[in-house]
Amino acid sequence: MSKVIVIGGGPAGMMSAIAAARNHEVILIEKNKELGKKLKITGGGRCNITNMRDIEDFLDKIIRNPKFLYSSLYTFTNLDLVEFFEKRDVEFKIEEDFKVYPEKDKSDIIIKALHDELDEVGVKVIYEKTLVDIIIEDEEIKGVILNDNDIIKADKVIIATGGHSYPKTGSDGRIHSILKKYGENITKIYPSLVPLVFSEDWIKNLQGISLKNIKVSAKYFKNKKISMDGDILFAHFGLTGPVILNLSSYINKHLQDGSIELNLDFVPNVSKDEVRKIIRKNNNKSIYNNLKEILPVNFTKQLLEYLNIDKKPNNLTKEEENKIVDSIKELKLNCKGTKSINEAIVTSGGISVKSINSSTMESRVIKNLHYAGEVIDIEGLTGGYNLQIAFSTGYLAGISV
Numbered sequence: 001m002s003k004v005i006v007i008g009g010g011p012a013g014m015m016s017a018i019a020a021a022r023n024h025e026v027i028l029i030e031k032n033k034e035l036g037k038k039l040k041i042t043g044g045g046r047c048n049i050t051n052m053r054d055i056e057d058f059l060d061k062i063i064r065n066p067k068f069l070y071s072s073l074y075t076f077t078n079l080d081l082v083e084f085f086e087k088r089d090v091e092f093k094i095e096e097d098f099k100v101y102p103e104k105d106k107s108d109i110i111i112k113a114l115h116d117e118l119d120e121v122g123v124k125v126i127y128e129k130t131l132v133d134i135i136i137e138d139e140e141i142k143g144v145i146l147n148d149n150d151i152i153k154a155d156k157v158i159i160a161t162g163g164h165s166y167p168k169t170g171s172d173g174r175i176h177s178i179l180k181k182y183g184e185n186i187t188k189i190y191p192s193l194v195p196l197v198f199s200e201d202w203i204k205n206l207q208g209i210s211l212k213n214i215k216v217s218a219k220y221f222k223n224k225k226i227s228m229d230g231d232i233l234f235a236h237f238g239l240t241g242p243v244i245l246n247l248s249s250y251i252n253k254h255l256q257d258g259s260i261e262l263n264l265d266f267v268p269n270v271s272k273d274e275v276r277k278i279i280r281k282n283n284n285k286s287i288y289n290n291l292k293e294i295l296p297v298n299f300t301k302q303l304l305e306y307l308n309i310d311k312k313p314n315n316l317t318k319e320e321e322n323k324i325v326d327s328i329k330e331l332k333l334n335c336k337g338t339k340s341i342n343e344a345i346v347t348s349g350g351i352s353v354k355s356i357n358s359s360t361m362e363s364r365v366i367k368n369l370h371y372a373g374e375v376i377d378i379e380g381l382t383g384g385y386n387l388q389i390a391f392s393t394g395y396l397a398g399i400s401v
């Protein structure tokens, strides 16, 4: 039996430890007092654990290095993940867009099932210890150094310390600079699935308004185009909501070269001509009352104020009508950046996939060192993909040590 150390008690680390414990003595080291601190807050505390799309379609939602994930996602699929938890009495439900949540809408249930399994398979968990360095001899890992200079020798190590985002949960990304010292290739880090910040001050007035099924498009980097549908939420700094978070993952790297214009269609299923008719539907009513059937009044009131239009439909000039229609069907907003990595759902960048054998998750640079989860340069869109990536890569690393 070899001795395996897993660093990081998130979904990737817990699953690695469980899978490795079939054949080895396993120690799991977590810097927090508890396991799964980030897992706990996923999906607003409800935990969108995976997505029921076929794995092929699933791979379309992985926007960084999907090919690298073939082995892990096929070795431990979304169905395997659900079955793993169902065997441990967790029930699930499928919501819109094939998103899977625990029936009871509580991430705690997932964390408890993982805890129970760690106990069951005999993983020793050490809390409140942080990995500060690794011991390498002849390009092979021999153990880890923890804070307080504790040294633990090991035959194999799995690093599953997460990305850089939401550092309060423990995943601060410091591991990347440690690994760099030993020749690991770390790609550039960007916040991803992150709210966007805009130049237009007036949109602050829309703060708190959420709109469903908006079409958002952008042109970025050498005329690449991206267009997505989904819900948005106006915030004091700009915009958030699922479609904005997903869009951020495409444009984040290019915002460093300058701002990017976003085009918003607030009623993609209503044509410009129909909007014109709705505006003038009842000449005695206010414009925002007429528009009520397609857009909320608090939104159109602010829009009309911004356009400086305060009149009944029958007094509206053609030019004013065009302005309203264009603002509803193709509002242009200047995105000047993203919120910081502290507010990003995931990290873009990490250990380069070129440095990792995708069939075993073993480093090609340091022997007997494996990686799992968000610490690697892999990322998916919202919808349960990132947790599945963590569990699948964790499982593959665990069975490969």
Ligand SMILES: Cc1cc2nc3c(=O)[nH]c(=O)nc-3n(C[C@H](O)[C@H](O)[C@H](O)COP(=O)(O)OP(=O)(O)OC[C@H]3O[C@@H](n4cnc5c(N)ncnc54)[C@H](O)[C@@H]3O)c2cc1C
Pocket (backbone or CB within 6 Å): 007, 008, 009, 010, 011, 012, 013, 029, 030, 031, 032, 035, 036, 037, 038, 039, 041, 042, 043, 044, 047, 048, 049, 050, 129, 130, 131, 132, 160, 161, 162, 163, 165, 166, 169, 170, 171, 172, 173, 175, 344, 345, 346, 372, 373, 374, 375, 383, 384, 385, 386, 387, 388, 390
């Ligand atoms: C607010 C929020 C909501 C989210 N919602 C969803 C969702 O609903 N569905 C979805 O699929 N994804 C979601 N995600 C993304 C998902 O949570 C992550 O992709 C996933 O947790 C990554 O798992 P991981 O095990 O790789 O890393 P983490 O979950 O970050 O776990 C890493 C662990 O390692 C520990 N650690 C770090 N450094 C050290 C060290 N040096 N020594 C010891 N321990 C260390 C940390 O304390 C942490 O516990 C969400 C993320 C956030 C921030």
